[in-house]
Amino acid sequence: MSRSGLSAERVITAGVELLAAALEGQAVDVRRVDWAPPVAGAEDALATVLLDPRRAQANADAVAAMTSARAELVDVRPASECLGLERGHFLHAGPPIGWDRASGPLRGALIGAAVYEGLAATADEAETMLAEGAFTWEPCHHRGAVGPMAGVVSSSMWMLELHDDLHDTRSWCSLNEGLGKVLRYGAYSPDVIDRLRWMSDVLGPALQKATRARGPIDVKAIVAQMIQMGDEGHNRNRAGTLMLLKEWLPHLIEAGLDPADLAEVVRFVSGNDHFFLNVGMPTCKLMTSAAAGIPGSTVVTTMARNGTDFGIRVSGTGDAWFTGPAQLAEGLYLGAFGPDDANPDIGDSAITETAGIGGFAMATAPAIVRFVGGSVPDALATTRRMYDICVGDNPGWALPIMDFRGTPTGIDVTAVLRTGRLPQINTGMAGKVAGTGQVGAGLVTPPMDCFTAAIEALADAVPARS
Amino acid sequence: MVVAIEAADDEAVGRAMAALGEALTRRPATSSTDSLGPLTSRTVGTAARTAEADLALVSTPGRVAVLDAVDALDSGLDVMLFSDNVAVEHEVALKERAAGAGLLVMGPDCGTAVVGGVGLGFANVVRPGPVGIVAASGTGAQHLMALLDEAGIGVAHCLGVGGRDLSSAVQGRSTFAAIDRLIRDDKVELIVVISKPPAAEVAAMLRDRATKVATPVLVRLLGPGEPDLTQTAAAVADALGRPWREPARLGPSLERRSGWLRGLFSGGTLCDEAMLIAAEALGEVWSNIPLAGQPALDETLTAPGRHVFIDFGDDRLTAGRPHPMIDGRIRNERLARELADPGCAVVLLDVVLGHAAHADPAAELAPLVASADKPVIVSLVGTRDDPQGRDGTAARLVDAGAVVHASNAAAAREAVLVVSAGTP
Numbered sequence: 001m002s003r004s005g006l007s008a009e010r011v012i013t014a015g016v017e018l019l020a021a022a023l024e025g026q027a028v029d030v031r032r033v034d035w036a037p038p039v040a041g042a043e044d045a046l047a048t049v050l051l052d053p054r055r056a057q058a059n060a061d062a063v064a065a066m067t068s069a070r071a072e073l074v075d076v077r078p079a080s081e082c083l084g085l086e087r088g089h090f091l092h093a094g095p096p097i098g099w100d101r102a103s104g105p106l107r108g109a110l111i112g113a114a115v116y117e118g119l120a121a122t123a124d125e126a127e128t129m130l131a132e133g134a135f136t137w138e139p140c141h142h143r144g145a146v147g148p149m150a151g152v153v154s155s156s157m158w159m160l161e162l163h164d165d166l167h168d169t170r171s172w173c174s175l176n177e178g179l180g181k182v183l184r185y186g187a188y189s190p191d192v193i194d195r196l197r198w199m200s201d202v203l204g205p206a207l208q209k210a211t212r213a214r215g216p217i218d219v220k221a222i223v224a225q226m227i228q229m230g231d232e233g234h235n236r237n238r239a240g241t242l243m244l245l246k247e248w249l250p251h252l253i254e255a256g257l258d259p260a261d262l263a264e265v266v267r268f269v270s271g272n273d274h275f276f277l278n279v280g281m282p283t284c285k286l287m288t289s290a291a292a293g294i295p296g297s298t299v300v301t302t303m304a305r306n307g308t309d310f311g312i313r314v315s316g317t318g319d320a321w322f323t324g325p326a327q328l329a330e331g332l333y334l335g336a337f338g339p340d341d342a343n344p345d346i347g348d349s350a351i352t353e354t355a356g357i358g359g360f361a362m363a364t365a366p367a368i369v370r371f372v373g374g375s376v377p378d379a380l381a382t383t384r385r386m387y388d389i390c391v392g393d394n395p396g397w398a399l400p401i402m403d404f405r406g407t408p409t410g411i412d413v414t415a416v417l418r419t420g421r422l423p424q425i426n427t428g429m430a431g432k433v434a435g436t437g438q439v440g441a442g443l444v445t446p447p448m449d450c451f452t453a454a455i456e457a458l459a460d461a462v463p464a465r466s
Numbered sequence: 467m468v469v470a471i472e473a474a475d476d477e478a479v480g481r482a483m484a485a486l487g488e489a490l491t492r493r494p495a496t497s498s499t500d501s502l503g504p505l506t507s508r509t510v511g512t513a514a515r516t517a518e519a520d521l522a523l524v525s526t527p528g529r530v531a532v533l534d535a536v537d538a539l540d541s542g543l544d545v546m547l548f549s550d551n552v553a554v555e556h557e558v559a560l561k562e563r564a565a566g567a568g569l570l571v572m573g574p575d576c577g578t579a580v581v582g583g584v585g586l587g588f589a590n591v592v593r594p595g596p597v598g599i600v601a602a603s604g605t606g607a608q609h610l611m612a613l614l615d616e617a618g619i620g621v622a623h624c625l626g627v628g629g630r631d632l633s634s635a636v637q638g639r640s641t642f643a644a645i646d647r648l649i650r651d652d653k654v655e656l657i658v659v660i661s662k663p664p665a666a667e668v669a670a671m672l673r674d675r676a677t678k679v680a681t682p683v684l685v686r687l688l689g690p691g692e693p694d695l696t697q698t699a700a701a702v703a704d705a706l707g708r709p710w711r712e713p714a715r716l717g718p719s720l721e722r723r724s725g726w727l728r729g730l731f732s733g734g735t736l737c738d739e740a741m742l743i744a745a746e747a748l749g750e751v752w753s754n755i756p757l758a759g760q761p762a763l764d765e766t767l768t769a770p771g772r773h774v775f776i777d778f779g780d781d782r783l784t785a786g787r788p789h790p791m792i793d794g795r796i797r798n799e800r801l802a803r804e805l806a807d808p809g810c811a812v813v814l815l816d817v818v819l820g821h822a823a824h825a826d827p828a829a830e831l832a833p834l835v836a837s838a839d840k841p842v843i844v845s846l847v848g849t850r851d852d853p854q855g856r857d858g859t860a861a862r863l864v865d866a867g868a869v870v871h872a873s874n875a876a877a878a879r880e881a882v883l884v885v886s887a888g889t890p
Contacts, residue, residue, distance in 0.1 A: 003544060003569060006623050006647055007520040008581035012513045012543065014534045015525030018792065019548065019587060022821040023523070025853070026584055031517040033534070034506040035526055043530050050536045051559045384505070388512045395490065418533055419508035465559070 038418045042452050045459035049414055052462045054296030062291040062299040062315045063392040063410040065167070066355065069290040071283035072216035074163045076208040078200070080155040082172055083143055088119060090137040093151025093348040094306025095321040099131050103307025103326075105186025105343050108434030109150030110137065112188030116196050117154045123188055123435075141302055141313075144289065145172040146281045146348040149184035149430055150307070157196070158204025160279050162219060164286040171282035171289065175199050175207070178272040180334075181437035185430040186343075198264075206265045210251040217247050219283045224397050226276070227357060227407070232365035233280045234349055234358030235372055235426040235441055240276030245269050281348065284355035291410070293318050298458055299391055300411040303354045303423065303446060307346035307430065312450045314413055317457045324449030329429050331373040331442015341439045343432035350425045350446075356394050356409035359424035359443065360386040364399045372426050372441050382424045383408065389415040389423065413458065416451045510534040514541035523586055525549055531574065532556040539563050539571070546586050546626070547573030550781055554635050557628065561639035570643050576603040576626035578820075580611065587626075588791055590820035591851035595620015596655035597702060598648035598681075600641055602629045605733025605779075605818055606660060606688065606695060608847055609874055613699035615849045616872060619708055622653045632664030638672060649681045656705055657683045660698065690746075690757075694739055694875035713872035717864045720841045720884050725811025727885045728804045729775035729878075730797050732790035736816045736845060737777040740878035747882045748773055755780055767800075770809060773885075776800065791823045798830055805838045812841045814881040816874065817863075819848030819856055828859045832866040841884060842868045845877035 013020040014033040023030050038046055049055065079085040090113055092106060099107070111126040114135065120126035129135065140147045147153055159172040174184075177195060181187040211217070222243045229239035245266070252262060269275050292301040297315035304311055311321040326344035333341070352358035362368065363383035366376045380401065386408040387393070393406030411423055422445035429440040469486055473479045507513035510522050514537065522538035524531050528551030538545040539560065547560075552574035564571045572579050572586075579586040583594050590608055592615045601607035603626020611621050625647070627640035641659065648654045657679075664672060664687075676683035684705060686698045693701065696713060703710040727744060731737035734755060745751045745760060752769040755777045756762045763769060767776055777783075778790040778797045790797045797815070804810045817827050824830075835842045844863055848856035860870045871877035 003520070003542070006544075006570075006581050006625075006651060008584035008586060010517070010519045010521075011584075011586075012510050012517060012519045012522045012538070013525075014510050014513075014522065015531075015548065018822055019523060019525055022589075023584065023586070025821065028584055031507075031513050031519060033510055033513050034508055035534070036508060037527070038530055038533065046530070047532045047553075047556060050533055051556070051563070053563065056540050388508050414533075415509065415512070421508065 036420055039420055039448060039452060042417045042455050045455040046414055046417055048459040048462050049298060049455060052296055055298060058294045058296035058316065059299055059391045059410065059412065062294050062297040065290040066287045066409055067394045067396060068166060069287040070164045070166045071162050071219045071286045072165065073160060073211060073219055073279055074216050075161040076158055076204055076211050077161055078155070078204070079153050079157050079159050079172070082159050082161050083145065085153065085155040087117060087155050088135045089155070090135060091140040091143060091145055091147060091151065091153040092137050092306060093140060093147045093149065093346060094304045095309050095311030095323050096139055097306045097308055101308050103343050103346060104432045104434040104436070105346055105430035106150045106152070106307045108186030108188050109152035109183050111434065112183045112192055113152045113154040115188060116193050117156060139304070140348055141304055144170060144285070146285045146351050147174060147184070148176070148277060148281065148349045149347040149428060150186055151348050152183065156200055158200055160282060162279065162282040162286055163216070164290065167290045169286055169289050171285040173278040173282045175203060176272060176275045176278040179274065179438060185428070185436070185438040186434050187437035188435055202261050203265055203268060206252060206255060206257055206261065207248065209255040210248040213251040213254065214247055217244070219279050220396065223280060223283060223357065227361055227364045227397055228400055230365050230367055232358055232361040232368055232426065234277070234352040235428065236365050236368045237276035237280065238273045240280060241269065241273055244276050244279060277349065280357070281351050284351040284357070287355045288351060291315050295461070298413045300354055300413060303350035303425070304348045305345045305350065307343050310345060310446045310450055312446060312454060314454050314458065316461060317454065320457060322450045322453040322457065324447030324453070327444050327447060329427050329442035329444035331429065331440055332371065333440035334438060337431070337439035341431050341436070342429045345427060345444045346430055347427065349427065353423050353425050354411065356390070356397065356407035359426045360408050361399060362424065362426070363401050368426065372443055374443060385421055386424060388419050389421050413451050413454045417455055422446055422448065509537055511537035511541060514538070514543060519543055521546060521581065523548060528552045528574065532560060535560050535571065536563070539567055539569055542567065542569070544570045545572065546576055546579050547571060547628070548576055548587050549573070550575040554630060557630060558636055561636060565639055565643060570625065570647055571640050572603065572626045573628045575628055577605070578603050578608050578624065579626045580621055580624040582623065585821045588818065588820055588822050590615070590847070590849045591853070592849055593620035595622060596653065596706060597621045598651065598654035598657045599624040600644040600648070600657065600659045601626060602631065602661060603627060604735050605816070605847060606735030606739070608733070608818060608820065609695050609736060610658070610660060610699055612847050612849050613696060613713060613873065614702060616713060617699065617703050617708065617710055619703060619706060622651060623648060629662070632661050632668045632672070634665040634668065638664065638668045641672065642675060645675060645679065645683065649679050654681060656702065657681050658698070658702055659683060659685045661687060663687050663689050688735065688738065690742055694743070696873040696875045713876060715869065715871050715876060716860055717869035718867070720869060720880065722886070723811040723840065723884055725885060726771065726809055727773045727812055727814065727881055728810050729814040729881070730800055730804070731775065731777050731816050732779050732794070732797060733816050733818055733847070734777045734779055736847070736874045737775055739874055740814060740845070741775045743875060743878040744773060744775070744882050747886055751775055753777070754783070791818050794824055794827055794830055798834060801834055805834065805840065810840065812843065812881050812884040814843045814845070814877060816845045816847060817859065819846070819852040819854045819859065821853065823854070826854060828862040832862050835863060835866040835868045838867065843877050843881045844868050844870045845874040846870050846872060847874070
């Protein structure tokens with residue numbers, strides 16, 4: 001690190017333009033910083049945190065942990081079995097929330113789950129019981145799991161189980177139901193419940209047989225390939241889904257399933273472009289979990305929304321949530337739906353951005369702008385912008401269009417506040433009325449409040465200088 | 467991915483592993499552009515990730531300048547911190563971190579530096595040579611370099627350390643770091659440290675350090691009873707065995723006059739030096755940056771019937787507007803008032819040339835000087851090769867009727883002489 005010579009042949013400048021120009025006049029190689037003031041009010045906490053001598057190494061360790069984490073799909077099992085989830089206790093997306101503040105889609109999904117579990121005979125009865133406190137719920141993240149959109153998990157739902165054999169951690173996610181009117185978007189009509197039952201009765205057991213017969217599937221390797229095939233791993237999972245199916249297919253065929261069931265399972269997985277999302281998310285969860293709890297690190301380890309609040313967690317502050325109001329996404333709407341129908345941002349799926357894909361890898365998925373809106377140049381610019389708020393690159397996930405630079409990895413709270421650039425998230429949009437389902441897809445960011453709250457807590461956690 | 471290594475022995479395996487590690491961690495794009503065009507960065511930290519650099523020049527607002535300065539240190543870069551109003555605890559923390567990394571923090575409030583011939587901030591174009599300067603880093607350092615340049619003595623580096631570096635709080639961390647860097651440079655034959663009087667314990671550390679290094683170190687303090695910058699330049703010439711002649715004076719000879727001296731400065735150290743000379747001869751001298759025991763001007767910056775010195779580069783006068791070395795308007799307005807004031811007998815002012823300074827200060831000053839019915843004495847800090855053209859600037863000011871000195875001390879002495887017999 002120490003510099004032996006004294007040289008100013010190559011200078012980075014931040015601030016007064018006149019001084020940069022004066023250097024250029026002397027034939028100095030000048031690199032100008034496109035400087036902007038940090039977010040107002042965060043200046044003093046930022047200085048405290050940046051001067052913390054632990055920070056640089058802690059952040060390097062966090063990114064190293066994230067990129068070195070492994071993620072293998074090892075099993076498919078009911079939540080009661082793998083998570084020990086009891087009847088009447090639910091998991092949900094985002095930070096903790098009570099019924100009174102719960103959004104329409106989260107309420108709808110809890111209603112649907114209660115009906116599905118047979119805890120209530122009708123949706124009305126389920127709603128009454130939920131409002132009266134007959135059941136309990138907690139964030140998926142508190143149990144090492146992740147759930148897309150409402151993210152509601154109940155005891156008899158089947159879960160994809162992933163293992164990081166380097167850090168010996170596990171993560172779980174439910175099976176993806178497809179698009180449109182589905183539980184995770186808050187729909188709970190009889191056809192939704194029927195599909196969930198088929199998934200538990202046929203799909204889950206079939207995938208369990210195939211997974212166990214196949215042996216561990218390296219999901220990070222699939223992500224590495226899919227992001228070179230036009231997927232960004234959050235709202236576009238087309239290549240990933242087919243590659244996952246390719247791993248399962250021979251073992252499904254050999255599993256001795258009823259031919260009609262076999263055909264339906266293959267049809268269901270291959271016909272749902274988002275099926276892979278539910279293995280991609282726990283993969284990202286394993287990565288970010290590996291980076292959690294490092295004293296002095298300012299790397300974001302969780303971004304999650306419950307439809308009311310957006311919450312983040314940061315490595316150096318452990319399990320604390322820093323929340324702000326969830327925003328409305330901007331994007332494209334399905335059918336006759338419009339902005340008035342959309343609920344604010346919801347779901348644990350922003351774990352993909354937390355691990356460096358999704359919106360952060362937009363550049364590699366130009367086709368996605370037809371789904372979430374925007375233009376191809378916007379997609380390219382988004383990824384470049386995200387490098388400015390991340391600690392490092394993930395060499396395992398290289399983006400061809402960025403000259404094979406790795407995905408931007410390890411969102412740095414201090415960088416977000418200094419640049420004013422918020423993490424870009426690709427997302428689906430749920431209807432705000434319980435029972436509606438999906439109304440569109442688009443782009444969204446966290447509220448800055450999450451980051452201003454986090455920097456204060458990080459500053460408080462810096463040991464006093466001796 | 468599996469990498470197989472076929473090797474003759476363990477040592478070869480080690481080499482292969484090292485090469486593999488490097489290949490796997492090498493960042494593919496370290497250029498300032500990618501396939502999409504030029505990269506922009508919002509922080510020094512991200513810029514340093516994609517650009518090879520030696521040093522970062524930070525001139526962002528003082529409350530937040532520490533952020534980009536930390537980035538630079540974390541990226542292995544020396545920092546010139548031009549920003550003022552940086553908290554002393556930030557300064558100490560930055561300099562501690564730099565010491566741990568073998569890096570140098572120049573500043574804060576470092577207005578000038580020369581590193582390997584490159585002028586940073588307000589800097590004059592000086593020839594390369596054997597002198598390494600460590601200074602608080604303002605116009606004092608610029609003046610010393612200009613005087614040496616005129617004597618044919620070049621400067622290898624001039625490293626600014628900030629005005630508080632030799633205080634008890636900062637403990638001379640950058641001064642010592644700068645000396646360490648200069649003694650490792652074979653081109654440096656003499657190190658000159660110029661500073662306001664340091665804290666007693668830091669002065670002792672500095673004297674101790676100066677005696678223990680192989681390169682000769684000349685420590686010169688600025689203040690009452692100490693040599694002025696011109697005498698310091700002469701001492702440097704003497705130490706190097708180079709000839710010295712008194713710096714140039716151009717313009718008409720002046721008569722003694724009755725009235726008051728008004729010093730209008732853009733450089734704080736130049737103002738201080740002139741005040742020391744004036745106070746010694748004239749007694750009471752009013753200023754917005756008063757010497758110890760001398761009266762302070764209020765915000766009107768006026769004291770009729772008194773000798774007055776104003777530093778227009780003082781932080782309190784530059785808040786929200788450009789430094790008078792860049793934009794001379796405020797000082798020029800005051801000059802016009804003093805020229806019209808019958809009580810003012812003589813005006814003393816500095817003109818600082820060099821990179822980043824006003825492109826043509828003579829264009830604004832010469833008409834004012836030409837209209838004057840009283841002497842205007844200019845302390846001109848600059849070198850032959852400065853972008854503004856020192857000799858042309860001097861000639862235009864002399865043509866307008868000014869007296870131009872290459873020595874600030876000599877300019878101050880002449881101004882004092884004009885009023886010394888005639889003070890009412």
